[in-house]
Amino acid sequence: MDALDRSPESLGVLIKETQSLLNQRMDDRLRPLALSVPQYACLTALQDTPGITSSELARRAFVSRQSMNVLLQGLEKRGLVTRSSDPGPRRERSVVLNDAAELLLERAHEEVSSVVHRMTVEVEPVERVRLYELLARCRDALLIP
């Protein structure tokens, strides 16, 4: 109950603060492109792994399948993604990016890179990889159950 027990707890709020700020700044930059942060994350995951399924997409974004589904419907109506109408082997419909999405992502990646670069502007590159490694260790420790 002393200061040593309280300090790790404040690491949790620090993570939340940083994530919320980063989300807000990304939203500011992505809004002119008519993209929300979840939409950008979805398109990016789709770019890294083409033909991925909707459920896998939901898992990576830490949302439910239903939410990812409505998000994909919006992207499909805008012509950014296309879902294969043929249900595939296990009733899954693969999703792929459209050319318009690739073009839009080029600009979006620039904006997001600008934000993240600004976030780490006060951290030397050597410390940057150290921060990444330490944080990754924290994430992995929470993965199991």
Place this chain on the structure above:
Amino acid sequence: MDALDRSPESLGVLIKETQSLLNQRMDDRLRPLALSVPQYACLTALQDTPGITSSELARRAFVSRQSMNVLLQGLEKRGLVTRSSDPGPRRERSVVLNDAAELLLERAHEEVSSVVHRMTVEVEPVERVRLYELLARCRDALLIP
């Protein structure tokens, strides 16, 4: 567009992954106490700064005033907090913790400390403060606009 530009972007998703996992683990531990993570965060901020206003509470939790208001109504109905009925100087109603909340927070802090301790179990204490300092620098860089 090479690997150097992509690495900082992955730091952003790493922060989101860690925060989502931490949120999920905290929710698992707090659910038996009938507490959601936003409720716990609200009570904790109220414990650190008694008599705080609802709007300030919303700012610290990165939510709108309206959301914090309905959250406070739920806590008030459970007898965990009491809002002063006298509107104060600038129409604000100060919120204070009840004894039941202090008692509940004792157990909740134990659970949360357990989760955060487990998150940093693979990080030596010296590296832990380094992680905190580096992440705090990132957060501060995003604070300004």
Place this chain on the structure above:
DNA sequence: TCGCCAGTGTCAATATCCTGACACTCGTTG
């Protein structure tokens, strides 16, 4: 002094996300 602006609390409407449930398909296991 008067008007203006920032801050607060509140109401209404909207959007987003989640839980629960169902049907369908595959692989595995009895």
Place this chain on the structure above:
DNA sequence: CAACGAGTGTCAGGATATTGACACTGGCGA
């Protein structure tokens, strides 16, 4: 071969968060 669990997509309901708008009050500058 039949039954079962796991994975996927979808529908409906409810909980939660946000945006927009309004009224009220204190401090500030014209």
